[in-house]
Amino acid sequence: HGLRDRILTDLCGRGVVRDVEETELDFIHVHRYPVADPSVEADIRQRLAEALTSGQLPDERTAALATLVAVLRMEPALGLTGPAAEDAGRRLEEIAAGAGFSGSVSLDDSVVRPSISLVIAALGQAVDAALGKR
Template identity: 85%
Template sequence: GFIHVHRYPTTDASVEADIRRRLAEALADGQLPDERTAALATLVAVLRMEPALGLTGDAARDAHTRLEEIAGGAGFSGT
């Protein structure tokens, strides 16, 4: 009845920091980000992972709206 989860320690924290920086810039900037960041933004929107970005309440709602805009502009939304 247990689900085993394997976690691996981060060897280079700069990779995650760069990803978080690019995603934060995409949320703050009105322009379409690069393709990789747009794909990540789409995943965050679809999975409703705004809390993983440290966002709650109105900030999370605004971020979700912006993430959906990025997804739609990048052609990942399916519309």
């Protein structure tokens, strides 16, 4: 329903990414969206790192991101190995539990608002259907 376009327009408007139109083979129009402000990614990575190491409940945005990382099986993108990767995986699962995706916390008591929870749940179901249950 145009969600991708709305998100990209918003990110361009806020100066996070920029829209670069290119032509390939003289007739294929391609849009790329390179990062315009690397501080946004740095801030997100810092918040996620703090959530994984502090043991405290993260804010809603960081909890949603951590839950997405867990649900979408993106732990390798964190670039951690060995015990650090195992600790991060456990912490991601704890945060996901606090967001109502496992454990005893209901979506009503989730630290993430219900509309976001529904999107994350749908993505998780799609990943499970494609790759099998964890």
